[in-house]
Amino acid sequence: MLDKVKLAMAITTDAYDNELLDLIDAAVLDLGIAGIDNAMPTDKLFQRAVITYCRMMFHSPADFENLRRAYETMKGQMRSATGYTNWGAGAHGTC
Secondary structure, eight states: OHHHHHHHTTOOOSTTHHHHHHHHHHHHHHHHHTTOOOOOTTOHHHHHHHHHHHHHHSSOOTTHHHHHHHHHHHHHHHHHSTTSSOOOTTTTOOO
């Protein structure tokens, strides 16, 4: 995932690897808090959400708000799509 993030952000140095790895971990944790815990690391939407999160949080970009909206949109799509969460039909109780 680190290579994908660096490519998307046009980073060619290894100087930021530790920071980027921390951001990748934070993105995965944030998605997990939102209930997205079934996404495969090879899932393109999951990868794009992680990349967007990293771009959003890396060194205060000028387009932070646009990145934040894009990330929140992807996170919302995954939360409501079948297969990304463990919230089965009975997870919210029955009436």
